[in-house]
Amino acid sequence: MSVDKTDLQVSLKKYFGFSKFKGLQENVVKSILSGKHTFVIMPTGGGKSLCYQLPALMQEGTAIVVSPLIALMKNQVDAIRGVSNQEGIAHVLNSSLNKTEVKRVKEDIVSGVTKLLYVAPESLTKEENVDFLRSVKISFLAIDEAHCISEWGHDFRPEYRNLRSIIGRIGENIPIIGLTATATPKVQEDIIKNLGITGANTFKASFNRPNLYYEVRPKTKNVDADIIRFIKQNEGKSGIVYCLSRKRVEELAQVLQVNGINAVPYHAGLDAKTRSSHQDKFLMEDVDVVVATIAFGMGIDKPDVRFVIHHDIPKSIESYYQETGRAGRDGGEGHCLAYYSYKDIEKLEKFMSGKPVAEQEIGQALLQEMVAFAETSISRRKFILHYFGEEFDNETGEGGDMDDNVRNPKKQHEAEDEVKL
Numbered sequence: 001m002s003v004d005k006t007d008l009q010v011s012l013k014k015y016f017g018f019s020k021f022k023g024l025q026e027n028v029v030k031s032i033l034s035g036k037h038t039f040v041i042m043p044t045g046g047g048k049s050l051c052y053q054l055p056a057l058m059q060e061g062t063a064i065v066v067s068p069l070i071a072l073m074k075n076q077v078d079a080i081r082g083v084s085n086q087e088g089i090a091h092v093l094n095s096s097l098n099k100t101e102v103k104r105v106k107e108d109i110v111s112g113v114t115k116l117l118y119v120a121p122e123s124l125t126k127e128e129n130v131d132f133l134r135s136v137k138i139s140f141l142a143i144d145e146a147h148c149i150s151e152w153g154h155d156f157r158p159e160y161r162n163l164r165s166i167i168g169r170i171g172e173n174i175p176i177i178g179l180t181a182t183a184t185p186k187v188q189e190d191i192i193k194n195l196g197i198t199g200a201n202t203f204k205a206s207f208n209r210p211n212l213y214y215e216v217r218p219k220t221k222n223v224d225a226d227i228i229r230f231i232k233q234n235e236g237k238s239g240i241v242y243c244l245s246r247k248r249v250e251e252l253a254q255v256l257q258v259n260g261i262n263a264v265p266y267h268a269g270l271d272a273k274t275r276s277s278h279q280d281k282f283l284m285e286d287v288d289v290v291v292a293t294i295a296f297g298m299g300i301d302k303p304d305v306r307f308v309i310h311h312d313i314p315k316s317i318e319s320y321y322q323e324t325g326r327a328g329r330d331g332g333e334g335h336c337l338a339y340y341s342y343k344d345i346e347k348l349e350k351f352m353s354g355k356p357v358a359e360q361e362i363g364q365a366l367l368q369e370m371v372a373f374a375e376t377s378i379s380r381r382k383f384i385l386h387y388f389g390e391e392f393d394n395e396t397g398e399g400g401d402m403d404d405n406v407r408n409p410k411k412q413h414e415a416e417d418e419v420k421l
């Protein structure tokens with residue numbers, strides 16, 4: 001399908017109300033419309049959804065979107081229905097639907113109304129769904145969060161491994177679009193290989209977040225007091241404090257409360273009602289700080305988070321990047337402060353020790369990169385971007401002076417242990 005620039009602009013405005021594409025979106029949309037396999041690597045918040053939603057809406061047939069999280073699929077479907085004012089334009093196909101609902105979805109697809117069909121990978125594997133999808137016109141197949149395919153990603157899901165063969169059964173020449181916010185070369189290779197899309201048009205945005213300030217402090221027994229001091233210096237600002245365990249989340253939230261900080265805990269052990277009430281309070285600014293496990297954050301879009309503190313070091317640089325990435329979404333200030341002690345690394349190693357050997361090896365390698373990051377004396381930003389396969393020049397690059405190692409170069413690495421907090 002060939003379209004000119006004005007068609008794209010008109011459709012962008014019509015379906016989304018935006019007057020400009022963000023970053024590489026326009027080129028990605030063109031690539032998809034031309035029917036080529038396409039691979040998109042953009043940081044979270046980069047605007048990946050629009051990359052496949054717009055061409056889906058512009059083309060004949062139904063685009064299948066594979067996504068790992070039901071909540072995210074529902075959000076997207078609601079958003080698309082909202083802009084188009086047409087219920088059947090987007091559907092989710094999953095095992096929670098009853099017979100009547102499934103029938104309705106299928107009718108909408110057959111009649112050509114449905115432009116986007118969201119499915120979880122396990123629904124796609126079902127024989128009856130494969131048979132049905134073979135019989136209808138599919139515009140392309142998009143795999144969101146495509147890093148789930150790779151054991152080197154932070155969220156490996158075995159059911160993503162079968163996608164390629166299922167796609168082959170649905171149709172022979174279906175264009176495949178992979179999208180991810182994981183930028184490591186290893187994960188990218190895995191995705192390309194597993195989806196069989198060698199030679200795909202690849203679009204990679206920069207992962208630099210110039211407005212974020214990166215800092216690592218040694219973790220001593222006074223870490224809680226240090227965190228309290230930091231938060232008090234940032235009074236009235238919104239922030240997230242990540243801890244490894246639910247227990248630590250509860251304890252720290254209490255310590256903060258006792259010290260007059262408006263904080264709530266968040267972890268998967270809390271009941272759904274408490275979780276959503278705490279999340280809402282944070283979004284509505286009834287509380288300043290959420291103390292959380294990594295269960296908090298996926299799909300949460302609060303633009304003015306001013307700091308992200310890691311009470312415990314994350315298990316990989318990808319996790320660190322994702323979690324710190326929740327700060328400063330609006331382009332304003334975002335302070336990323338991580339506490340590091342080698343003891344915590346040993347704890348993380350212990351967690352892994354029950355896992356299969358292959359998984360442990362990967363986990364170790366990722367963890368060692370994290371250690372290197374925490375202990376490095378070179379620019380944190382340079383380190384992160386290098387890890388993601390990007391060269392960064394602190395002299396000329398945006399945000400070149402926005403980390404502790406650039407602001408206060410370390411003379412001697414050993415001196416770190418002596419720092420008094």
Ligand code: ADP
Nearest residue numbers: 018020021022042043044045046047048049050
């Ligand atoms: P990602 O999946 O890459 O994390 P999303 O697709 O969720 O990002 O988009 C992030 C935000 O950017 C959304 O709020 C979306 O509405 C907004 N957005 C996307 N494209 C544009 C655009 N062209 N102009 C303005 N806002 C955009």
Ligand code: MG
Nearest residue numbers: 045048049144
């Ligand atoms: Mg997304």
